[in-house]
Amino acid sequence: MSHAKARNSSKALPMQLAAKVGSNVSRMEKLGVSRFDLADPYHLALTLGWGQFLLALIGLYLAINGLFALLYFIKPGSVSNLPAYSLVDAFFFSIETLATVGYGNMAPISLYGHVVSAVETFVGTLLTAVMTGLVFVRFSKPKAKxxxxxxxxxxxxxxxxxxxxxxxxxxxxxxxxxxxxxxxxxxxxxxxxxxxxxxxxxxxxxxxxxxxxxxxxxxxxxxxxxxxxxxxxxxxxxxxxxxxxxxxxxxxxxxxxxxxxxxxxxxxxxxxxxxxxxxxxxxxxxxxxxxxxxxxxxxxxxxxxxxxx
The missing domain is CATH 2.60.40.1400 (G protein-activated inward rectifier potassium channel 1)
Known part of the structure; x- marks a missing residue:
């Protein structure tokens, strides 16, 4: 296992590090390590800049809603009042379900629809808890001045x-x-x-x-x-x-x-x-x-x- 990890790390792209040196910027480079290590998402989420963090959060939010919208889209009739083959309506229904809002106009009416909406509700609750914790940690990190x-x-x-x-x-x-x-x-x-x-x-x-x-x-x-x-x-x-x-x-x-x-x-x-x-x-x-x-x-x-x- 350790040899496999070593081989994988050697294929990683070079990572550039910037350290402020007086009025200049000194650049260092590491080979064999990746800047974005998906195996350590917590560290990655804390070391991203605020702009990168918000973009990643928005991208994840849209990706999850898009995935569940496709699940509703491919099975017409699983949600009441959801126009058949309307990806836009399926996407907005996914947003409402993920946020556990539930306006009442559309609701799952089949076993398939209930299972998908139940999974999405769980994912939405988990996502809210994780994102709340990450935002709190990022704000609460003590910073020197x-x-x-x-x-x-x-x-x-x-x-x-x-x-x-x-x-x-x-x-x-x-x-x-x-x-x-x-x-x-x-x-x-x-x-x-x-x-x-x-x-x-x-x-x-x-x-x-x-x-x-x-x-x-x-x-x-x-x-x-x-x-x-x-x-x-x-x-x-x-x-x-x-x-x-x-x-x-x-x-x-x-x-x-x-x-x-x-x-x-x-x-x-x-x-x-x-x-x-x-x-x-x-x-x-x-x-x-x-x-x-x-x-x-x-x-x-x-x-x-x-x-x-």
């Missing part, structure tokens, strides 16, 4: 480089117990010429925030132990030209939802703004409260301490 700066920045403090990424809380209420990880995905060649990939977590000045109300600047100091240190050497490709990727993942608890929320963002080397710093996005109101302007989350300006300034 974490905002990410368009570009990481690379600046120097006291002669040492630091990589910074600013994130913001897009909700009007604070998030709790927020944790963050930045993973560097790098490619390289081994001594024997083999191409390899590795993922290394970057050490942050702070990777947790018990109370996350406004913005948070993630800081990784590029010291001797940093996996990014070699990219700053004179004889190495610059960080902007390298094939490395930065993946940022944030986990926090949303008290209004009573659930954990997740958000991720990816950056490529060309997204990094070298010698720049973030514009201050937080100001003080006359009453002393802090005001965060999320429109400035991605705004940068030249860093006066950068080499060459």
């Amino acid at each position: 974490i905002l990410f700066a368009d570009k990481p920045v690379l600046l120097w403090r006291k002669g040492r480089a630091s990589l910074m990424i600013r994130i913001g809380n897009g909700r009007l209420h604070p998030l709790h117990e927020a944790t963050v990880r930045i993973t560097s995905l790098q490619t390289g060649d081994s001594p024997d010429g083999q191409r390899f990939r590795r993922s290394v977590d970057l050490k942050l000045a702070r990777d947790d925030m018990p109370f996350f109300p406004l913005t948070w600047t993630l800081i990784h100091e590029i010291g001797p132990d940093s996996p990014l240190q070699d990219l700053l050497l004179p004889d190495s490709p610059s960080l902007q030209d390298s094939s490395s990727r930065l993946l940022v993942s944030v986990v926090a608890r949303d008290p209004s939802l009573g659930a954990q929320v997740y958000s991720t963002q990816a950056y490529s080397g060309v997204d990094i703004a070298v010698g720049m710093r973030y514009v201050d996005a937080i100001s003080s109101a006359p009453d002393g409260s802090s005001v965060a302007d999320m429109r400035l989350l991605s705004s940068v300006e030249p860093d006066v301490e950068a080499p060459g300034h």
Whole structure:
């Protein structure tokens, strides 16, 4: 059985994945897997976009009604007041039966008609229950509203480089117990010429925030132990030209939802703004409260301490 599944999966069409990478879109492709796995309809129904989900729902609804309309159509006289060989009337009678409306103008009068209408009523009840559950699950999925700066920045403090990424809380209420990880995905060649990939977590000045109300600047100091240190050497490709990727993942608890929320963002080397710093996005109101302007989350300006300034 496992060999059969493997053979079937190898025939599946390539699946393209799109991941947002800063201001660009990085596309990945998987071979041997299918994007639409009919063997797992629940996952498929939850991962479709709302437009695709509604189109699939309408298509299924029309297909079921069309099937039962054909069953009424091929057996004239099974439904009272149903004109013989009128597919349109049979279709609308099927809609009324599936929805258990029953206006009374038409009704099954033969054993065949009663059996078909009974099966359709059962299918309609089951379809209503399943679709109600799927719509509820899609609406009730907790969603994070974490905002990410368009570009990481690379600046120097006291002669040492630091990589910074600013994130913001897009909700009007604070998030709790927020944790963050930045993973560097790098490619390289081994001594024997083999191409390899590795993922290394970057050490942050702070990777947790018990109370996350406004913005948070993630800081990784590029010291001797940093996996990014070699990219700053004179004889190495610059960080902007390298094939490395930065993946940022944030986990926090949303008290209004009573659930954990997740958000991720990816950056490529060309997204990094070298010698720049973030514009201050937080100001003080006359009453002393802090005001965060999320429109400035991605705004940068030249860093006066950068080499060459």
